[in-house]
Amino acid sequence: MVKSQAKEIRAYLLKKIPVHPKNIVAKAAKAFACSRTTVHRHLSRLLRDGEIIKTGTTRQIIYFLKTEKNKKILIPLEPSLKEYEIWKENFSQDFESLPKNVQDICEYGFLKMLNNVINHSEGTGVIIKTKWSPESINISIQDDGVGIFHKIQKSLCIKDVREIALHLSKGKLTTDPENHFGESIFFASRFFDDFHIISSGISYIRKNLDEDWFVETTKYKNLPGTGLIMRIALGSTRTIQEVYADYQHKNSEGILKFDKTHITVMLSKLPEEGYVSRYQARRICLGLEKFKSVVLDFKNISTIGHGFVDEIFRVFQLKYPKTKITFTNTNDDVQFMINNSLSQE
Ligand SMILES: Nc1ncnc2c1ncn2[C@@H]1O[C@H](COP(=O)(O)OP(=O)(O)O)[C@@H](O)[C@H]1O
Ligand SMILES: [Mg+2]
Incomplete structure (x- = not known):
């Protein structure tokens, strides 16, 4: 094959790979009336030169331009x-x-x-x-x-x-x-x-x-x-370190450990359920003993049942006193239920 045609084929491949990532071989073979083997040889060269990326195997092969971001x-x-x-x-x-x-x-x-x-x-x-x-x-x-x-x-x-x-x-x-x-x-x-x-x-x-x-x-x-x-x-200012800092504490050896969590209480409630009940409290408590500190977030919760408070603040805490549970975003009703239950302990 003449040198100039080799160049032309490779230029064609670089131009058309984004358009036909899956069937570029057939397209190029047709456009240049050459064999698929010839096209593969040029694709291999572009791969070797780091200009394109190949993924998948056999019939699922897809080609990409290295510069193509999507x-x-x-x-x-x-x-x-x-x-x-x-x-x-x-x-x-x-x-x-x-x-x-x-x-x-x-x-x-x-x-x-x-x-x-x-x-x-x-x-x-x-x-x-x-x-x-x-x-x-x-x-x-x-x-x-x-x-x-x-x-x-x-x-x-x-x-x-x-x-x-x-x-x-x-x-x-x-x-x-x-x-x-x-x-x-x-x-x-x-x-x-x-x-x-x-x-x-x-x-x-x-x-x-x-x-x-x-x-x-x-x-x-x-x-x-x-x-x-x-x-x-692309312009987010959030950092990994600042998020880690919200959920990690230093242990006795000064090593940072993930031992704090934040629970959105609303997530414990299935749509068909009424107010926040003892069953939901049990779901919340599952696995909480692995944490030293837990924040319960009552955002969008208007009322909770006595059983819910009892299950978390008495039953769970009796069993796992080392896990410290605090709460946030409580309205007056929810706050009252919690205070009431805590004062009866
Ligand atoms: N792609 C997945 N397919 C099936 N299960 C998954 C997949 N990704 C995560 N999981 C499940 O979710 C759990 C939590 O994932 P992760 O938070 O990464 O914790 P880890 O990988 O340490 O177990 C895993 O233990 C696994 O059971
Ligand atoms: Mg994982």
């Missing part, structure tokens, strides 16, 4: 998969121009959520997407495994899958306590502006700017696995 990458899941290699090879460069605090948050979310897919999903593949806008970056990670809510529900024998949002929001929830701490969803959901999990037809959303949680049923009931979307403004 990416969609399909990766078959194998136990040997290293999240840091995927980040380094395909994504880290895109994030280098961001302020360090946003870069750190994106790297944390990417690595920890992909690590979860590798360790917990039991799936066969994962799709990772980054979507850049002038204001923000979206990272989404979708696996085809057993699904996060389903996995936790089975492991903790929880009756209603909608309860899991509450347990996840507390932190220190893991289905593999020998190898894991149960921190990364807790922290990632507080680092990003929006943190969204979709699985088993349930959508679990943390909006940090409004300090709010949303749990909704979605129409995507049959979508397999777990979908995660993390979004942060």
Whole structure:
């Protein structure tokens, strides 16, 4: 082949890969009336030169320009998969121009959520997407495994899958306590502006700017696995360190430990339930003994039952006196119920 045509083919590939990422080989072979082998040879050269990225295997191969920031990458899941290699090879460069605090948050979310897919999903593949806008970056990670809510529900024998949002929001929830701490969803959901999990037809959303949680049923009931979307403004000033500082204390050796949590009481209430009851208190208390300090946030709660207060402030505290429970955002009614119960102890 003449040299100039080789150049032309490679220029064509660089121009058309963003348009035809999946069938670029066929398109180029047709455009230049050459064999697919020839096109593959030029793609290999561009890969070697670091100008393009290739993901997936055999029929699922997709090509990307290295400079192209919106990416969609399909990766078959194998136990040997290293999240840091995927980040380094395909994504880290895109994030280098961001302020360090946003870069750190994106790297944390990417690595920890992909690590979860590798360790917990039991799936066969994962799709990772980054979507850049002038204001923000979206990272989404979708696996085809057993699904996060389903996995936790089975492991903790929880009756209603909608309860899991509450347990996840507390932190220190893991289905593999020998190898894991149960921190990364807790922290990632507080680092990003929006943190969204979709699985088993349930959508679990943390909006940090409004300090709010949303749990909704979605129409995507049959979508397999777990979908995660993390979004942060490119100009966010939040830092990993300041969020850690809210939930960590120094232990006796001066080492910072995650031992404080914040619970939105509203999350313990299922829509069909009336006021906040003893059953909800039991859900709240599940696992709280792992923390030294717990803040119960009564935002949007107008009234609570006597059983709720009794279950938390008497039953749980008698059993686990080392966990200190405080409260915030109480209205007069709620405050009265708590004071009343505490004064009877
Ligand atoms: N992609 C996933 N598929 C299935 N289960 C998941 C997935 N990601 C997380 N989980 C479940 O959520 C739990 C909490 O995750 P995380 O906060 O990262 O804690 P850890 O990984 O330390 O257990 C995991 O123990 C696991 O049961
Ligand atoms: Mg994890």
